[in-house]
Amino acid sequence: MTDQSLRSDDDAAMRRFSYTQQLKRSLHLFGSFAVAFSFISITTGIFTNYGFVLSTAGPAGIWTWPLVAVGQTLVAIVFAELAVKIPVAGYSYQWLRRMNAPRMGWFLGWISFSFLVLVVPAVDFGLAPLVAELLGMKVTPSTLTRIVLSVLALQATINIIGVKLAARINNAAVFTEAIGILGLTIFLFVHAFSNPQLKFDILVDTTTAAVASESYMIPFILSSLMGAFTLVGFEAAANLSEETVNAGHVVPRAIILSVILSGFFGTLFLIAATLSISSASLVVNMENPLTFIIQESLGPVIGTLFIILVIISIFACGLVITASGARLVFAMARDGQFFFNDRFKQVSSRHQSPVAATLLVFVLGAVVAVFSRSLTLLVGATSVLPAVIYLITIVTYVRRRHKLSGQYGAFTMGKWAVPIFVLSIGWLVLELAVLTVPREFHAVTYTAGAIMAVGAILQVLFFSKA
Template identity: 40%
Template sequence: MTDSSTPPDGVVVNAGGYTDTLERSTGRFASFAVAFAFVSIATGIFTTYGSVLKSSGPLGIWTWPLVIVGQLAVALLLGSLAARIPVTGYAYQWVSRLANPVLGWITGWISFSFLAIVAVAVDYTVAATVVPALFDFTGTALTSFEITAGILLLQGLLVGVSTKWTERVNNFAVSAELIGMVALVVLLFIVGVVTHKLSTGNLFSRGGIPADGYWSLGTATSAGPWMLGFLLGAFTIVGFESAANLAEETKRPEVVVPKAMWQAVLASGILGFLFLLVVTAAVNDPAALAQSGTPIADVIRDILGSVVGTSLLVLVAIAIFACGLVIVMSGVRLVWAMSRDQRFPGWQLLHKVSPRFKTPLNATVAMTTISAVILGLFSTSTDALFVLFSAATLLPAVIYAITVALYIATRRRLPASAGFNLGRWETPIIVVAVIWLVFVLALFRDSSFEQPWLYVAAMVAIGAVYLIYLLITRGRHGLKMPELRSIDAELDQVGVADDPQDVTR
């Protein structure tokens, strides 16, 4: 019997012009967990807090609320797209249908470039900072490479063998991160107050950053000190749209996915800022702490002792593993979606779904291998971690800007969806999103992003060669997307009752 609140298998995928291939088993918490794990405040704050202390001082944390407002606006707009085009491939699918398949392919390739490198960036953090701190040894380029490669292999194995077990591992990790971060905020505040180790003056300190020019916007090739603090949130609060990349495996994706996206941003934003406030208030010497490879763990150890500090590192390791796991899974789905449309190199093999595991196994092998190659290219660099994270911060901003611009241009002719509607809030949300994206893209003019821009240029060049090949061999019309239809119309055709109360649950 079909429940009136849940479309029959295939209805949502049919709306995108496809037939059901993947198992539809992802529920509401699993969808939220995918979005939350990709954002992973434990990963982002642990990784970039030291950089913010160096560039902006403790005052840099006050950029975080502004980032949340901007990214929440972006998440709401992307959620509106996810409700109307709930098929695997997210930005690739959205832009292909809103603009044209050529621009859609370019966006898909940029998204793939982002996912391939951010998987390495996240896993490299465990190898370069967390594991050495946990086991008290000095890491080398070789040990970082070996540990990262091992983590990538394990993540690829999980994603390739079982989606259910991948989600179970991720659900556990997200639950642990949520509980652990809340507990840390409470413990740090209580113990800090009792021991008189919290200083509200820290929250308004520049640390070792000179006052001259601190608030300036910067020059044509540099951003001002406080402006660089925005990179803390800009790196962390990304990837929430990964829930949309599992749309064809999610129950009622037109309802569940948009909610998972904005809830992940809001939950991460509030919890992350509370954590930043208590950690920064607990800092003893901001200038000295900025030189540490694990500044967050150092503060925790100072306030709560070595046992809790070590527990934090374990929690961070779990959160980072889950973050990387979700990134690999999202990358695999994108490769598979583009291969299904015969538009990714090697699509003949990569579009297949394993009859045994019910997963895109070949795409998993390809995604894991490509990330391993990127790891090998960066493994001998002394500043590999900075380059990786810089590129992983730049690329999503580019993807969001393209997608939001297309949403603005085409929102009047989008297919209807009862699952998620911005209503009268659409215009102010668009204004906030545009202001935010213009601002954050302007930050990447800083000369420190020269190498990340080169990475982007190299990946775009590689993609351009393949795109030219596609256009020569097939022509522009050969890249036409399957017909897009209204999900509500599909539901009406199969006689599924529209329950307006259900879509708000």
Template identity: 40%
Template sequence: MSDYKASAQAHCSSTTVGEEGYQAQFERTLGKFESFAVAFSFISITTGLFATYGSMLASSGPVGIWTWPIVTLGTLLVALVFGLLASKIPLSGFSYQWASRLVNPVLGWWFGWASFAFLAIVAVAVDYSLAQVALFPLLGWEYTAAAGASTTVALLVVQMLLIIWSTPILTKINNMAVGAEVLAVFGLIVAIGVAVAFFGKGNASNLVSTGIIHTDNYYGWLGPFMLSGLLGAFTLVGWESAANLAEETHNPKQVVPRAMVNAILVSGVLGTLFLIVVSLGLGDHIEELTKSSAPVADVIRMTLGEVFSKIVLVVVCIAIFACGLVIMTSNSRLIHAMARDGRLPFSEKLSVVPRPTGGPLWATVLAGVVSIAIVLSFYTSPDALTQLLGAATLFPALLYSGTVLLYIFTRHKHVHHPDDFTLGKWEWPVVAGACIWLFVEMCVFIIPSDFRVAQMYVLASMGVGVLVFLSVWINRRKQLERMPALGTYL
């Protein structure tokens, strides 16, 4: 790896791909903490919990928080399988690269397209969350559909410019945001816990309350309790973004798998404690807060006061902004990875990296413009956030399921290297557990009618994908039929 590292630090503006493998275009600036921070920031428990807690109250009541540990365990098993693949093929593009090299480039293209569609919409969902559940309550503004959409567009533009400008700078922003988020969540857990335990600002019965939801068939198959899995399924995603920045990471074969797993573990533990104290802090106001557009912010204000609430919301805004920044960064790297292989229209432009310490220019612009187009389609929708959350949850479930199946059916093709991340005798129990979890998750998000908008987004995205694929097949078929050698990336 040392020879590659040395070459990676040279300025390289060429974007051609030869039979000998890829040319270095990025500096390896990410260490163990930075890789962890990328995965943790994409997960961003403050983003997910601030955004989805209200939806959970409306669909399942406070007791729905107990799906969170279940989703954490299932996600951890999936991440371990991803770690095995990320270690064997440490390249930007994650599932696109894995499917292309282990099966064929056509299947890889569809993995890449699905990942692109997911990242484009989850960036919008996160920035909508920043506006609705954090920024507007912080500033005391009344939230409207038009105001939320306008703010989201502005946030997307700022994030796009930062990514193009400097990778080290956005890394520093993200590291600061992660540190602030961990401190803020831990501080909230302690402060709200103290307010509940010693000042009577909570109600322990909330932890087993269904709130305004009728108890008929509550725990039945696909009942309200199962639907509350959206809380964890929306939040505990994106940890694979660490794999998407593998070419910018030192020793990615070992660092990336551990970064993904550690990000889920930390998020799972902190998220569980945070959900418990927030649910206790609902007090006797469950019905009132279920109707709120920002119930977590309201709980903080009720238990800790107006001043403390404002301070926390500032930190939350920073954390959610960093989450959106990482998501768009990940999408830009995916587009770049597909473009340098000639897999997209205008690949020559989309693969350009002007500086090794900056982002891919036109790939980042494309990621931002597509997300802005999605915002415009939701511009007048008063429940845009709820619809976006569903769409941003179904896509990763599909991608995770496809990738685990990819691992199972191509296991015999994997070449073992001494420095690979391995699970030893636990490999097949982990794979089996991941399959069971993903089957349950897919049932929850496909069978009920609650996720029809999400399903329509998936179908529409894949329909657009057919048109793009046909263009690539007609104009770039030779490039679509081969993959550059891994070379020094192993």
């Protein structure tokens, strides 16, 4: 099938949803996969949260990662089918509108927008200490904030220049992520197995856990924050459907593949890194535990080279999230469902990218970076909000699936739809309970609740006819 015929299929989908093609279609399978894989970015999530896991549940806390990966894979399968049926920008906002739930669609659009605005600085705060150490800068709050603001500006600039440049960087970042994670995993395994004092019981060690009760279950559950923060955003590939050639066939594969590979390679890396710990009580007190483990195990030169690869991967993660946030603003403004719609629905004729929407994501992200006082709070809030989005989307899809006509790809859950629906909904309810019920996460719960309350008020005041 020629590129031209594929584009005509994409154009037919756009016409069905009463849109004209404004964004440049240049992404193919690898580019679409790169968007989803870079958004997930296992290096970002693990480097940001590994210290939290060690101090909360001890090294044994890493085993929550594969559990979260299985649950998120179920969610990804449902979203892959949705991407086939509604291949346009705006993902959950757009999907619910097309399932005759426009008010809930606007509400999820608000939650998604809030999530994306919060998660970019959260990601960049995970990057900042690595950059500071690499440049020999003293790691202070003001230094980290300046680095984050600089990185936010660079990510916005690249996205404004156009999707093709951003795609090239994302494609390159997939290789740095793969080389970084695979290389680190192999080197750390070699180092660990060459150590005559290697003890596998480090993988179930709980000595550094902050156990506040007789039960270890609570700190173990809390450590699932790492996977919950990381293994999200796979639907970003769907959000760039209007910039993907043959989106109905490409996007579902990109979504599912990104989650499965992230879950698998993340598990291997966590095992390798944990086996390389010389002393859990020593590592847990380090500013950047993984950086310390890598440089202690591989030496400063090789360790620094791998840290550079990690920095590139984390940067690309923030880059693709910025793009995703801008596309959501563009999609809502195009439908008259955002503030200052005439401004934010505009697409640059020169770069074929939504410049105003990108600048909005940058400015709000900068405000969050300046006034944020807790990385854990940011991470927690950006874990709860996607779970809410996923749960509402899937429950609505269960109710309206039989009414959705048309399909722009071959992927379908078929006879497995019912068990996948049941398991994915059950998983998301459990995940939300884990991320909101424990006392340690109450501040996260209040933050997420406040965001949703503000959205409900704005909808009543300004978008009641959504």
